[in-house]
Amino acid sequence: MNGLPVVSLRGIVTRFGSNLVHDGLDLDIVVGDIVALVGGSGSGKTTLLRHIIGLTRPAGGEVRLFGEGLRDGSIHDRIARQRRFGVLFQQGALFSALSVGENIAFPLKELGVATGAELRDLVALKLAMVEMEPKHAFLMPAELSGGMIKRAALARALALEPELLLLDEPTAGLDPDRSAAFVRLIRSLHRELGLTVVLVTHDVDTLAALATKIAVLADRRIVSLAPLEETLQVDHPFIQRFFLGEHGRNALSRRNRNH
Amino acid sequence: MGDRRPGALPAVLVVSGGEVRLTGDWTLGALSEVLTRVRLALAAAPAAARWDFGAVERLDSFGATLLWHAWGARWPDVIGIAEHQQRVIQRVEASAGRLVPRTSRFGAIDAVVLLGGALLQFRTHAVAFVALFGQILLDVVHLLRHPREWPLLEISANVHKVGVKAMPVTALVGFLIGVVLSYLSALQLKIFGADIFIVNILGLGIIRELGPVLVSVLVAGRSGSAMTAQLGVMRVTEEIDALAAMGISRTLRLVLPKVLALTLAMPLLVLWTSSVALLGGWVSAWVELDLSLGFFIETLPTVVPIANLYIGLSKGAVFGFLIALIACHFGLRVRPNTESLSVNTTASVVSAITMVILVDAVFAIATRSIGVPT
Ligand SMILES: Nc1ncnc2c1ncn2[C@@H]1O[C@H](COP(=O)(O)OP(=O)(O)OP(=O)(O)O)[C@@H](O)[C@H]1O
């Protein structure tokens, strides 16, 4: 893969009232990266994802997506740009009035490219990708378990075959088996389509298995963006606690055994 | 458009003899711009063709689904396909046709089922409504035994919300209705020279009938819908479950304060609105018939028996109770989705207004011999 930046953040400043969340934050994510964004709870990871998507606007700094400014071009260009990424929200954000199948088919229907039979097969395929049964397509979001909501939302995020996937805590609420399946799914998508992935996670297992780079959000900026081994060398109290605490050490030793 | 997407090649398919050669990106992004052309070309491809994937750059599940459907859901002769591309198509193959749509055709039996469902639905509503009513009574009994548990703070907050804050809008509407009613009546009365009967008409009409009904309609739209929406969102966000898990009665904490507050606030609102409406009526009568305020106020008690005021106020209390109870009933029935929220909010307002008018008719019959000057 070449080093084309998919997401590039420059000098991001975010402020909620007197609460300064980001202060001059820089981050570059290139094509084919799987970047795990880690940071303490409330450190502003979700907020950063919302900036990248363009749902919120930072108080200062610049967000560029696929090499273009977020608000560049005509409304047409902007919509086209939005169809190039898929998002998994922290709470799933499925449309509660639509069934799971309709949720997944919704973005494709909006695009108006697929026939009815193709839509059905695509929905079945996306469901299979996230290890759900075709019959789950008829359930309403309120009838799903927490982990199923995550997976259905992931299936919807995959509906438009995005080049960039933004995932907010995709494995929170999944059992270890499903987490492993998720890791396999993202890996195969990455291999087959050269997908770029940004995932927020607190799960060292997932992160160790998946991420090509780790972005550490602490002290209101990205203090390190590097592969796992290099990140472990960085001398920062958060990194030390996150990876080299008891839980992190266990996860890392599991990983080394598997390799 | 291809220039906006660096590296994206248009999907192309070339038919030569018995061979179909695919090139470029077979991805949703690349295909959606040339889809009609590609579909036509796929349909025109010979059935027994050999498919050459040698020059396909990228293939995603949309492209694979498109091909799979063009192939009639079976593998043709394929050459030059990369392993991971083959896997993409195999994934499509594995799940294709597994999602069977649920056909729904509307027949005569469905119509009967629908009708029966609606009737049964009505029954469940009635049962649940009575149950809620009973629960409220039990709560009141409980509170009478344990006076320290009265949710006074919630009640007073609700009185403020449904009563005090509703005063401007009810006053405005009441004043205007008073003006219009008085103006139209005055026109007629002038013809008969029966000017002073304007006081009787306004007094009886507004205090006994119009005031309570007008306020009820406004309050049902304003506070009833708000109560339903609030309880409904609390259902959606599982806040009501959280309350239950803490062992806190939802009727005691959420429903009772609303019902009591509206039952208390409504008579006061009726009094307020009726007064303002009478004032509006007098303004109109003064302009049209040159009736003085002193005369208006003096005559009012002599031509409108005081029983009418009591009837108006008790109507207010009953209507308030019903509106709040109906609002809470529908609020608690909201299922955790946005559609159900909107359905129940609408149902709450419509049922409350209908109920108020029904009960008003019952009142009219029951009190037909009280307070009407003969
Ligand atoms: N809409 C908002 N208004 C005010 N403050 C906000 C808002 N959204 C987020 N914040 C604040 O911004 C900070 C970062 O929030 P954010 O949701 O980005 O955290 P996070 O890193 O995703 O945390 P977690 O890991 O717990 O999900 C928090 O202190 C939060 O209180």
Ligand SMILES: [Mg+2]
């Ligand atoms: Mg978050």
